Amino acid sequence: MSFLELKDIHKSYYVNKEPFPVLKGISLKFERGEFVSILGESGGGKSTLMNIIGGLDRNYEGDVLLDGKSMHAANDRELDNYRRQTIGFVFQSFNLISHLTLLDNVMVSLEMTNLSHNEQVKRATGLLEQVGLSEHIHKYPNQISGGQKQRVAIARALASDPDVIIADEPTGALDSQNTQEILELMDGIAESGKLVICVTHSEAVAEHGTRIVHMEDGKINEDRELKPAFPVEGKQLSTQTKHLSFRSTLKMSLKHMQYNTKRNLLIIFGGSIGIFSVILMLALGNGVKAYMNDQITSQINPTTIQVAKKTNQESLKAVEMTKADRARIDKVSGVTNVVPGSYVANGVQVAYQGKTQKIFQFQTWNKTEKVRDIKLGHKPGTNEILITKTTAKKLSKDYKSLVGKTLNFSMTTVDDNNQPVGLQRNLKVSGIINSGTDAVSYGTLQNMYTEKHVTLRPNFAAVSTKDVQTTKSVQNKIKALKTNGKTAFTITGVGAILDSLNTYISLAFYVLAGIAAISLLVSAIMIIVVLYISVSERTKEIGVLRALGVRRSDIRNLFVSEAFFIGLFSAILGVILAWLVELLINHFASGAIHFAIIQMTGGYVIFGLLISVIISLLAALAPSHQAAKLDPIESLAVE
Numbered sequence: 092m093s094f095l096e097l098k099d100i101h102k103s104y105y106v107n108k109e110p111f112p113v114l115k116g117i118s119l120k121f122e123r124g125e126f127v128s129i130l131g132e133s134g135g136g137k138s139t140l141m142n143i144i145g146g147l148d149r150n151y152e153g154d155v156l157l158d159g160k161s162m163h164a165a166n167d168r169e170l171d172n173y174r175r176q177t178i179g180f181v182f183q184s185f186n187l188i189s190h191l192t193l194l195d196n197v198m199v200s201l202e203m204t205n206l207s208h209n210e211q212v213k214r215a216t217g218l219l220e221q222v223g224l225s226e227h228i229h230k231y232p233n234q235i236s237g238g239q240k241q242r243v244a245i246a247r248a249l250a251s252d253p254d255v256i257i258a259d260e261p262t263g264a265l266d267s268q269n270t271q272e273i274l275e276l277m278d279g280i281a282e283s284g285k286l287v288i289c290v291t292h293s294e295a296v297a298e299h300g301t302r303i304v305h306m307e308d309g310k311i312n313e314d315r316e317l318k319p320a321f322p323v324e325g326k327q328l329s330t331q332t333k334h335l336s337f338r339s340t341l342k343m344s345l346k347h348m349q350y351n352t353k354r355n356l357l358i359i360f361g362g363s364i365g366i367f368s369v370i371l372m373l374a375l376g377n378g379v380k381a382y383m384n385d386q387i388t389s390q391i392n393p394t395t396i397q398v399a400k401k402t403n404q405e406s407l408k409a410v411e412m413t414k415a416d417r418a419r420i421d422k423v424s425g426v427t428n429v430v431p432g433s434y435v436a437n438g439v440q441v442a443y444q445g446k447t448q449k450i451f452q453f454q455t456w457n458k459t460e461k462v463r464d465i466k467l468g469h470k471p472g473t474n475e476i477l478i479t480k481t482t483a484k485k486l487s488k489d490y491k492s493l494v495g496k497t498l499n500f501s502m503t504t505v506d507d508n509n510q511p512v513g514l515q516r517n518l519k520v521s522g523i524i525n526s527g528t529d530a531v532s533y534g535t536l537q538n539m540y541t542e543k544h545v546t547l548r549p550n551f552a553a554v555s556t557k558d559v560q561t562t563k564s565v566q567n568k569i570k571a572l573k574t575n576g577k578t579a580f581t582i583t584g585v586g587a588i589l590d591s592l593n594t595y596i597s598l599a600f601y602v603l604a605g606i607a608a609i610s611l612l613v614s615a616i617m618i619i620v621v622l623y624i625s626v627s628e629r630t631k632e633i634g635v636l637r638a639l640g641v642r643r644s645d646i647r648n649l650f651v652s653e654a655f656f657i658g659l660f661s662a663i664l665g666v667i668l669a670w671l672v673e674l675l676i677n678h679f680a681s682g683a684i685h686f687a688i689i690q691m692t693g694g695y696v697i698f699g700l701l702i703s704v705i706i707s708l709l710a711a712l713a714p715s716h717q718a719a720k721l722d723p724i725e726s727l728a729v730e
């Protein structure tokens with residue numbers, strides 16, 4: 092049984108569905124220790140035969156037997172194994188991977204062996220030394236000569252210690268001195284007990300081997316032994332191989348990114364803009380919401396809300412918050428206190444030293460107003476009035492001096508027969524409040540009404556809650572109360588706008604996030620385009636890797652890992668940029684509004700990282716699939 096046997100190989104190419112026969116029945120037997128030169132006219136099918144022997148092509152008739160085992164029946168995985176374990180390729184155009192150093196080019200093959208990392212490095216360095224390149228191992232392929240490149244290719248072909256070296260015109264691109272040196276190297280390989288099959292045009296090169304096979308018209312027309320094959324001692328034990336680990340694909344894609352540093356930095360920068368804007372928009376939305384809440388809760392008491400009747404009617408009776416209504420609200424859990432209040436929107440005025448000022452917002456003092464907002468004086472007691480800074484300034488230039496002075500307060504209301512009634516009383520200014528409304532105590536207003544025999548009908552209730560946390564649930568519970576199936580109460584006052592304001596802010600926030608999502612989409616499209624370009628640029632590399640025995644799935648992983656890194660680095664840069672902008676804007680914002688308006692959270696950072704990586708991986712799906720699908724022979728043929 093021969094070591095390697097070709098049995099009646101037929102192969103046709105199909106051009107426009109027309110068969111074009113190239114190999115027309117090739118049968119050959121090869122043994123270890125042979126250095127076989129395959130000669131023949133150009134276009135005679137030598138490379139086609141090499142691709143079949145090398146396990147790159149499986150569309151042929153006949154069979155290739157390795158130690159008697161048929162390779163024709165091998166599945167994808169077994170063919171990958173065969174190329175990795177048994178075959179070492181040397182190409183006319185060297186086919187080194189341009190973004191890897193010479194050492195790393197040789198290491199690609201070694202990373203698919205069971206040797207430890209140190210043993211791999213030692214072996215790669217040893218092989219490069221053997222081919223006379225020990226001083227150049229950290230150079231890139233574009234930094235060495237053609238002859239040197241072919242030596243690296245030979246070192247790479249030998250790296251996984253294969254049994255067969257297939258060389259397709261290995262000296263085609265070299266001068267005579269380099270040709271001689273390469274032939275001597277190949278001689279040495281055959282001498283070490285391996286089978287060397289070398290395609291050549293040159294008779295001189297062919298004469299160097301142990302045997303010449305001549306092809307013509309798709310058949311063997313001469314098979315001549317020049318000298319006996321080199322002796323092979325015992326059974327050869329070649330290094331065991333395995334598929335490329337995920338770690339190795341990660342490392343390779345990092346090296347590729349590193350080689351194209353400038354371009355990749357630009358891509359990462361482009362990608363980071365999407366993540367940057369998403370995080371910044373989220374943080375801005377968060378900050379604005381917090382700022383609004385802070386502004387509103389600084390003006391009102393967060394544990395007291397104003398509740399009014401929900402009705403379409405306007406009569407004082409219809410809007411009255413009756414005792415029964417107040418009792419009903421009092422029963423809501425979380426409520427600690429309910430007091431009646433009266434709000435008057437027009438017809439109220441005050442007069443001081445001949446000056447009259449209309450008050451547009453007037454109400455009885457209640458807990459929704461904050462005592463700490465009273466900058467001068469105190470809250471209104473009996474026959475006292477608390478005026479706003481705005482009202483005070485209209486009445487007197489030296490408005491602060493008004494505290495303790497007496498004003499004439501007047502208002503009009505209607506009695507139960509809807510007849511207008513004028514109310515009037517001299518009231519002492521108890522204090523001046525910065526914001527909020529002008530106010531008297533409920534008792535004072537009630538006295539004024541009683542004096543004129545009119546009933547004061549409260550039109551709201553100030554409802555106090557246990558604490559800030561319960562306010563929201565109390566609000567919801569009150570809003571849920573029904574009278575005859577209809578909503579009974581509504582929340583009024585500044586507290587009521589808090590809810591709707593938050594809704595508007597959330598809405599604006601989603602719009603902003605939507606805009607940011609568009610930039611994210613643009614980043615994703617950019618990554619897709621970049622990866623497609625990368626696949627087409629690296630087609631040859633993919634062919635080389637496949638020839639070295641790298642599986643389709645590893646090729647896919649290579650591009651997926653690159654996308655993963657682009658996503659990860661873009662996200663990291665995006666987060667850093669967002670953080671810097673946060674610092675900058677907050678620096679100015681704290682000067683202007685005393686509030687950090689951009690509020691980035693750990694959650695947003697994690698969200699940004701995840702979304703960036705996920706989008707990049709999704710973007711990589713199609714390009715990486717395309718890369719994995721590439722046919723190794725076609726890829727190697729790309730110029």
Ligand SMILES: Nc1ncnc2c1ncn2[C@@H]1O[C@H](COP(=O)(O)OP(=O)(O)OP(=O)(O)O)[C@@H](O)[C@H]1O
Binds near residue numbers: 131137138139
């Ligand atoms: N993918 C293909 N589709 C169609 N025809 C092809 C294809 N590849 C090769 N051929 C044809 O098959 C024939 C054999 O090609 P091959 O490359 O094997 O020849 P070769 O002996 O290696 O030639 P050379 O010495 O010039 O390298 C040629 O005529 C070539 O045009």
